[in-house]
Amino acid sequence: xxxxxxxxxxxxxxxxxTVTLSCTYDTSESDYYLFWYKQPPSRxxxxxxxxxxxxxxxxxxxxxxxxxxxxxxSFSLKxxxxxxxxxxxxxxxxxxxxxxxxxxTGTSLTVIP
Amino acid sequence: DAGVIQSPRHEVTEMGQxxxxxxxxxxxxxxxxxxxxxxxxxLELLIYFNNNVPIDDSGMPEDRFSAKMPNASFSTLKIxxxxxxxxxxxxxxxxxxxxxxxxQFFGPGTRLTVL
Numbered sequence: 001x002x003x004x005x006x007x008x009x010x011x012x013x014x015x016x017x018t019v020t021l022s023c024t025y026d027t028s029e030s031d032y033y034l035f036w037y038k039q040p041p042s043r044x045x046x047x048x049x050x051x052x053x054x055x056x057x058x059x060x061x062x063x064x065x066x067x068x069x070x071x072x073x074s075f076s077l078k079x080x081x082x083x084x085x086x087x088x089x090x091x092x093x094x095x096x097x098x099x100x101x102x103x104x105t106g107t108s109l110t111v112i113p
Numbered sequence: 114d115a116g117v118i119q120s121p122r123h124e125v126t127e128m129g130q131x132x133x134x135x136x137x138x139x140x141x142x143x144x145x146x147x148x149x150x151x152x153x154x155x156l157e158l159l160i161y162f163n164n165n166v167p168i169d170d171s172g173m174p175e176d177r178f179s180a181k182m183p184n185a186s187f188s189t190l191k192i193x194x195x196x197x198x199x200x201x202x203x204x205x206x207x208x209x210x211x212x213x214x215x216x217q218f219f220g221p222g223t224r225l226t227v228l
Contacts (some may be wrong), residue, residue, distance in 0.1 A: 045206075095208075
């Protein structure tokens with residue numbers, strides 16, 4: 001089975017600074033999808049960004065971008081110009097071609113004013 | 114679309130009682146997932162349906178847990194009898210296996226407290 005590893009249980013960043021959350025995964029598939037989800041204190045799981053494995057270009061959504069290294073099986077999330085509203089738990093997720101999902105254990109991000 | 118709908122949003126029950134959690138996936142989605150989230154164990158996949166058929170139920174903790182998906186627009190997760198260690202937030206999520214953006218859409222969760 002595929003595994004997703006988030007090695008940073010907690011991270012903190014100063015407001016307006018940049019932070020990078022790491023994620024690695026293990027798979028033998030060549031076709032898959034990767035996601036970052038955000039879970040604020042409200043508990044709602046919100047999609048932050050997605051990356052298709054067949055695309056070499058790194059996905060970007062406003063202040064959020066990824067560094068996708070397919071050979072290294074690495075998928076890190078960079079948050080630029082951090083805002084207080086970015087404080088949340090962040091989950092990395094892998095979706096297989098067959099539609100199964102695997103989530104990491106999450107990284108709790110604190111934004112310091 | 115209203116998104117994934119879960120009910121109830123909060124449930125408080127006593128040990129030994131039967132609990133039924135309900136989920137309505139997004140119309141057109143053909144995959145449905147039930148997760149449990151606790152501080153100690155994080156986000157755990159309980160069961161995964163594809164086209165109403167259970168594909169992977171290896172995450173179901175024990176026989177006290179059961180899940181059904183009688184049609185494409187409704188699923189239930191039942192705990193009978195409930196125990197205090199079942200207290201958690203239970204999420205339902207749906208996705209489209211082929212086409213679309215492929216991500217999971219989560220419901221708001223049901224917070225279960227077993228006294």
